[in-house]
Amino acid sequence: MRISEASLKSGLSADTIRYYEKSGLMPAIDRGADGLRRFSPENVEWLTLLYWLRKTGMPMKEMCHFAELYQQGERTIRERKAVLIRHSERLKTRRQELEKCAEILDYKLSAYKVIEGKNT
Amino acid sequence: MRISEASLKSGLSADTIRYYEKSGLMPAIDRGADGLRRFSPENVEWLTLLYWLRKTGMPMKEMCHFAELYQQGERTIRERKAVLIRHSERLKTRRQELEKCAEILDYKLSAYKVIEGKNT
DNA sequence: GCTTGACTTGGAGTTGCTCCAGAAGAGTAG
DNA sequence: CTACTCTTCTGGAGCAACTCCAAGTCAAGC
Numbered sequence: 694m695r696i697s698e699a700s701l702k703s704g705l706s707a708d709t710i711r712y713y714e715k716s717g718l719m720p721a722i723d724r725g726a727d728g729l730r731r732f733s734p735e736n737v738e739w740l741t742l743l744y745w746l747r748k749t750g751m752p753m754k755e756m757c758h759f760a761e762l763y764q765q766g767e768r769t770i771r772e773r774k775a776v777l778i779r780h781s782e783r784l785k786t787r788r789q790e791l792e793k794c795a796e797i798l799d800y801k802l803s804a805y806k807v808i809e810g811k812n813t
Numbered sequence: 814m815r816i817s818e819a820s821l822k823s824g825l826s827a828d829t830i831r832y833y834e835k836s837g838l839m840p841a842i843d844r845g846a847d848g849l850r851r852f853s854p855e856n857v858e859w860l861t862l863l864y865w866l867r868k869t870g871m872p873m874k875e876m877c878h879f880a881e882l883y884q885q886g887e888r889t890i891r892e893r894k895a896v897l898i899r900h901s902e903r904l905k906t907r908r909q910e911l912e913k914c915a916e917i918l919d920y921k922l923s924a925y926k927v928i929e930g931k932n933t
Numbered sequence: 934g935c936t937t938g939a940c941t942t943g944g945a946g947t948t949g950c951t952c953c954a955g956a957a958g959a960g961t962a963g
Numbered sequence: 964c965t966a967c968t969c970t971t972c973t974g975g976a977g978c979a980a981c982t983c984c985a986a987g988t989c990a991a992g993c
Contacts, residue, residue, distance in 0.1 A: 695970080697970070706950085709950065712949080716949095728957090730971085730972090742917065742921070745914045745917050746914070749910060770925050770928055771929075774922060777921055778922070780918060788911050790869060794865045798900065798901045799901075805890050805893065805894050809890060815939080816939085827940090829982085832980080832982090848989085849939085872980095873979070874979095934993105936991105937991085937992085937993100940988080940990105941988070941989095943984105943985095945983085945984080946981105947980100947982075947983095948980095948982105949979095950977105951976105951977080951978075951979105953974105953975090954974095954976100955972100956971100956972080956973090957971085957972075958969100958971085958972100959970085961966100961967085962965100962967080963964105963966085
């Protein structure tokens with residue numbers, strides 16, 4: 694499939710996909726006779742994973758490292774596992790931050806209610 | 814208090830605080846006779862709120878708008894409430910994204926386990 | 934009186950995109 | 964065949980939100 698379809702399926706914009714390729718986050722995408730990129734389903738699965746990792750705060754540097762491991766095949770599975778486990782810990786931290794912020798918002802909103810009560 | 818203490822208490826770096834002031838996210842901070850910024854506890858509370866809003870993904874533009882409302886006093890409470898409610902909806906969305914990503918990671922990790930099982 | 938340390942400003946650098954101009958190729962309409 | 968539209972390509976500029984740095988000021992301590 695071509696880039697627009699890959700974009701639609703992965704969630705990444707075409708620009709971002711090209712940018713990721715340039716940055717070494719992809720195992721060089723095949724080109725058709727016309728010179729346009731052709732994405733395999735495996736390519737798209739990879740892009741989708743990148744989409745989620747990035748969206749939840751993994752820095753590009755770490756994704757680059759992860760991409761290198763991926764390119765080196767199955768013998769790097771152990772290390773890749775470690776990267777993902779570290780990331781899922783990051784998710785836990787993020788969730789706690791959201792929780793904390795939600796608390797603060799609730800507090801602020803209730804304080805507003807008190808002020809409004811005074812003024813009416 | 815001075816900027817280093819305000820930084821410590823709010824969670825924002827001194828650089829970021831100065832940047833926020835320049836960007837209009839703060840009601841102009843007082844200066845002492847020495848020309849250095851002096852932060853009131855109210856200033857710090859405001860910075861702390863900004864810290865959490867930013868950390869959980871509110872764009873600067875929206876924070877600027879919120880800051881303007883704040884500067885206009887109590888008559889903007891209703892609108893400020895709306896901003897915070899919108900943000901708490903954003904938090905909900907973010908939480909779902911984290912959840913979704915956690916699922917993907919679990920799936921990937923279990924897939925790795927299968928591969929490792931085959932190789933040993 | 935001299936050094937140390939926190940602070941000041943303005944500006945350059947960084948990350949991770951996002952948008953744009955200009956060109957090339959395929960497909961459709963007249 | 965010509966004209967037009969669509970998608971894609973590349974290289975490069977622009978942007979958000981910091982982050983870091985150089986050069987200078989000023990008060991406090993030895």
